[in-house]
Amino acid sequence: MDAGVEPGVDKVILTHAHLDHSLMAPGKEVYATLPTLALAKELWLDAKSLNPDLPWEATDVQKTLNSSFRVPYGRPFKVGDATVTLFNAGHVLGSAMVLVECEGKRLLYTGDLGTSSFLLDHWSKEVPQADVLVTESSYLCKDRPSAKKEWSRLLYFLKQRLREGPVLIAANAVGKVQEVIKFLMNYKEQIGLNAVIVEGMGFRATKIYDEMIEYLKESEVTAWLNGNRRRLTDFVTFPSSLRERLDMARPGTAVVAPSGSLSGGMSVWWALKGVPYVLLGHVFEPASSLLAGGEVTLKDPLGNEGVVRPPELHLQISRHATRQELLQFISLTKAKEVYLVHGDEECRSEAERMGFHNLKDGEELTF
Ligand SMILES: [Zn+2]
Ligand SMILES: [Zn+2]
Incomplete structure (x- = not known):
């Protein structure tokens, strides 16, 4: 279940598209929901273009999708002797937890477990019971x-700052960008x-959210059935040139x-223009250095290099x-x-006190 870093398997049940779960899946026999496959395709091709050394070819992506099980x-x-069922995990579009039933035993693996969302149903609508649970512990x-x-802090901030000029919200392309929209x-x-610009992968992933309404929350589906659901992509602009970006860079945009971590992509281009920016959630380098108060030299996708100031707001x-x-x-x-799995090192002893077991990367379990 999932193949983020380990290439040594031949069948993968993918819980969701994020690369820490899916990066090594191309070339394997993949089982996943349709949105997971669609989002993973975008992320895989992007990852390969940034890192040509990955142990699979760009041509493997389409082959994997064509031979995958939706x-x-x-x-x-x-799958073999086991019966497998996917349940909504509420993390990103199409994210699933995996229930495996075999010889009268039930194992449940959550992948990343979601939280309340503007767009997705919460997992609590249906929680399967299990003998053994493998779950993530990011916030345990x-x-x-x-x-x-x-979100109220963001509202207040935007109300103040949009009057003065454009504001950048740097966010993960799959999951957070759509919540922000x-x-x-x-x-x-x-x-x-007045206007919303959505960049690159954020826009491509948002299109998939709009195309797979069935996987959105009930209120979105009802609005669609009533003919009054507004598509996220109709509300935003996907700019095609630098000229268009510069023209739109004005108050209210x-x-x-x-x-989300300013590690690449057009968020760096905007930050280098001196546009005030907001970071959302857990961040990695270089955003963590910026949060620590430092100025950092960054390069945007066009090759421009410059100093970026710390964010105005971190939510x-x-x-x-x-x-x-x-x-x-x-x-x-x-x-x-x-x-x-998927938690901090510092949480290990506290988790044990709570009666849970910690799994290390690469550790094998026999049930
Ligand atoms: Zn995830
Ligand atoms: Zn994850």
């Missing part, structure tokens, strides 16, 4: 402010928003651009379950054994 939520399928030992509080759509009038907005949600989820599964 699996909807809730419909059991066979960390508290974060409520999503409501963080929906937020901007909902609060357009209040914040004095929000720019939503990957990457704890995440697509991962909060600590409370995680504990609630674990108890709902009624699992007798709980194994944790």
Whole structure:
């Protein structure tokens, strides 16, 4: 289940498209939901263009998709002797947890477990029970402010700053960009928003959200059935030239651009232009150095290099379950054994005190 770093398997049940789960899947026999396949295709091709040394070819991507098994939520399928069923994980579009039933035992693997969302149903609508649970623990030992509080801070910030000029919101292309667009759509009038630019992978992933309405939350589906759902992509502009970007760079324009950590992509171009910017959620280098208060020299995709100042705002907005949600989820599964992955080193001993087991990368488990 999942193949983020380990190339040594031949069948992969993919929980979702994010590369820490999917990067080594091309060339394998893949089982996944349709949105996961569509989003993974974009991320795989992008990853290969940035890193030609990956152990698979760009041509493997289409072959993998053509030979893959598209699996909807809730419909059991066979892999060897096991019966496998996917359930909504509420993390990003099409994200799934995987229930494996074999010889009367039930193993549940969550992949990344989601949290409340403007666009996706929450996992709590249906939680399968299991004997053994393997779950992520990103926020098990960390508290974060409520999503409501963080979105209010963004609202207040944009209301002040959009009057003066464009504002950049740097966010992960799959998951967060779409939440930000929906937020901007909902609060357009209040914040004095005139235009939204969405860059690169953020736009391509948003198109997939619009195309696969069935995987969006109930209210989106109902709005669509009633003929009044506004497409995210109709609300935003995908600029085709630098000229268009510069023309739109005026008060009232929000720019939503990957990457969330300013490690590449057009968010760097905008930051180098001196546009004030906001970072969302957990960030990596170079954004973590910027958050520590430093100025960092960065290069944009066009090769321009310059100094970027620290962000004006950093919000704890995440697509991962909060600590409370995680504990609630674990108890709902009624699992007798709980194994944790995807968490911090510092959380290991606390997790053990709570009665959970920690799994190391590459560690094998026998059930
Ligand atoms: Zn993820
Ligand atoms: Zn992950």
